[in-house]
Amino acid sequence: MTDRNAAIDMFLENAGWQGATRSPLAGDASNRRYERIAGPQGKAVLMDAPSAKGEDVRPFVRITNLLRTQGLSAPEVMAADVENGFLLLEDLGDDLFARVVAADEATETPLYEAATDVLISLHSVEVPEDIAPYSPAFMAEMAALAWRWYLRGAEVADEDKSNLFQNRFEQLLQQHAPICDVLIQRDYHAENLLWLPDREGVARVGLLDYQDAMAGHRAYDLVSLLQDARRDVPQTTEHRMIAHYVEHSDVDKQEFLAAYHVLGAQRNLRILGVFARLCMHFGKAHYVDFIPRVWGYLLRDLAHPALEPIRDVVLQDLPAPSSDILNRLKEKCATIPTL
Numbered sequence: 601m602t603d604r605n606a607a608i609d610m611f612l613e614n615a616g617w618q619g620a621t622r623s624p625l626a627g628d629a630s631n632r633r634y635e636r637i638a639g640p641q642g643k644a645v646l647m648d649a650p651s652a653k654g655e656d657v658r659p660f661v662r663i664t665n666l667l668r669t670q671g672l673s674a675p676e677v678m679a680a681d682v683e684n685g686f687l688l689l690e691d692l693g694d695d696l697f698a699r700v701v702a703a704d705e706a707t708e709t710p711l712y713e714a715a716t717d718v719l720i721s722l723h724s725v726e727v728p729e730d731i732a733p734y735s736p737a738f739m740a741e742m743a744a745l746a747w748r749w750y751l752r753g754a755e756v757a758d759e760d761k762s763n764l765f766q767n768r769f770e771q772l773l774q775q776h777a778p779i780c781d782v783l784i785q786r787d788y789h790a791e792n793l794l795w796l797p798d799r800e801g802v803a804r805v806g807l808l809d810y811q812d813a814m815a816g817h818r819a820y821d822l823v824s825l826l827q828d829a830r831r832d833v834p835q836t837t838e839h840r841m842i843a844h845y846v847e848h849s850d851v852d853k854q855e856f857l858a859a860y861h862v863l864g865a866q867r868n869l870r871i872l873g874v875f876a877r878l879c880m881h882f883g884k885a886h887y888v889d890f891i892p893r894v895w896g897y898l899l900r901d902l903a904h905p906a907l908e909p910i911r912d913v914v915l916q917d918l919p920a921p922s923s924d925i926l927n928r929l930k931e932k933c934a935t936i937p938t939l
Contacts, residue, residue, distance in 0.1 A: 603743055608648065611686045614638065615679035616679035620715070631655050636691065644678060649685040657687050660811035670725055672718060672797055673806045692806035698831055707795075708837060712825070714805050715717070715793055717839045720848050721802045723782040727815045733780040734816035736773035740766045741830050743866045745873025746918060750891075753876045753929040761917050769866070776855075776862040776906055777817040784816035785809075788824040790831055818851070819860040820867070826899040827864050827869050829890045835900075861904035868898040869914070876929055885933045891921045 612620055620639035631653035635646040649655035657680065667674035675690035697715070701708045747762035785792075787809050794806030822845055826838040842860065846853050872893050875887035902911045919925060 604648070606651070607684055608646065608686060611681050611684065612646070612688070614681075614825070615688050617644070617688070625892065637688070639726065643691040645675065645689040645691050647687040647689060649687070650706060651683075651685050655685055657682055657685055657811075659813075660687065663783075663785075663810050663813045666728070667722075667807060670722060671801075671803060672722065673794075673799060674810070675806070675808075686702050690809075692794045692796060695795040697793040697795060699789065700795045701831075708834075709840065711793075711795060712833075712837055712841050713844060714802070715788075715825055716822065716844050717848075718802045718805045718807075719764075719818075719825075723818045725783070727781065727783050731783065731813070731815045734784060734786070734814040734820065735780060736770050736778055739773050739777075739863075739866045739870075740770035742873075743769055745877065746869040747873070749806040749873040749876040749880065750865075750929075751918065753880055753925070753932055756900070765910070765913055765917065770914065772862060772906075772909055773866065777819065777859045777866075779817055780815040782816065782818045783813055784820045785813050786816075786820070786824065787812070788821040789828045790825075817859055817863060818849070819856060820863050823860060823864045823867050825865045827868065827900075829868075829875075829894050829897075832893065858904065858906035861901040862906050864901035865898060865907055865910075868894050868901065872898070872918075879929050880932045883933055885930045888929045891926060891929075895921050 608622075612618065615638050617637055620637045622635045624637050625634040625645065626765065632655055633648040635648070637644045638644050647657065647660070649657050649660075660680075661677055661680060664674045664677055668676070673692065677687055677689060679688040680686070697711050701711060730852070734907055742764045744766040747765060748759075751762075792808040792810075794808065796804050796806050800921055810885075822842065826833050826841055842857070846856055849856075849923075872891060875891055875894070878884040878887045901907060902914060
């Protein structure tokens with residue numbers, strides 16, 4: 601038994617789960633690992649987030665408490681060992697939105713409306729002052745990852761072009777999405793949301809993977825939900841949920857739509873870079889398969905008039921994800937050293 605496994609067994613014993621069975625659960629793009637724990641008490645989920653690999657469970661605990669205070673279904677933290685990076689969490693089940701909708705397309709509208717209602721509810725809450733802002737400057741830097749990684753995989757990277765785009769895009773973000781007044785979970789999509797039909801109202805949506813939450817613009821998580829890199833969200837659903845959000849929020853429709861598409865471009869450019877990096881730097885080649893969908897969302901956002909100032913720059917600098925480019929990215933999988 602490894603030292604890490606022995607430490608987990610000790611943690612579970614101290615939490616009153618001695619002798620419980622452990623089985624692996626699907627992980628994510630981080631160094632965190634998850635297991636389902638089963639014992640006489642029922643089921644729970646173990647998060648194993650080793651600090652030696654750069655993980656820290658404290659942000660997860662903090663945001664969990666904040667969300668639960670608002671009546672949202674973040675999993676209860678049943679036990680914690682912050683030093684070793686272990687959390688024992690309430691098991692919210694396996695009914696991810698992506699699975700439920702795939703099994704029954706008729707559920708898509710009610711589930712997405714419930715998820716949109718969570719955002720409407722959360723956005724009525726004041727954000728703690730010490731939550732870091734997802735500012736225009738930081739967002740522009742993240743969008744430029746497309747130039748620094750996606751283009752690098754396509755073997756046409758140009759640092760000068762990256763810097764030029766970053767400066768121009770920051771100005772556009774300052775114009776259309778400067779306000780950071782709500783909590784954004786940043787990975788709010790169908791594989792991080794669980795359907796809990798036995799609960800009521802906004803509590804029917806189980807929340808996962810929000811430890812990187814920041815203070816940001818209220819359109820950001822709606823983009824994350826409706827321009828999902830991992831599944832096709834019909835434009836009819838996208839339009840219906842935007843309208844639902846606007847109807848139940850104190851926002852100007854045209855200003856909100858402009859911000860939505862500017863933030864959509866930001867998010868999709870960032871994802872192009874992040875998915876290329878996950879392949880080339882971390883050996884996770886399957887993320888390349890999502891790139892064509894992300895590119896499609898990007899084109900949709902660039903068509904909005906608010907993106908006119910940077911539209912030509914993006915389309916001139918970034919090649920469409922042809923099969924040659926995607927294969928080249930996979931050929932470079934895990935071959936590029938750490939920067």
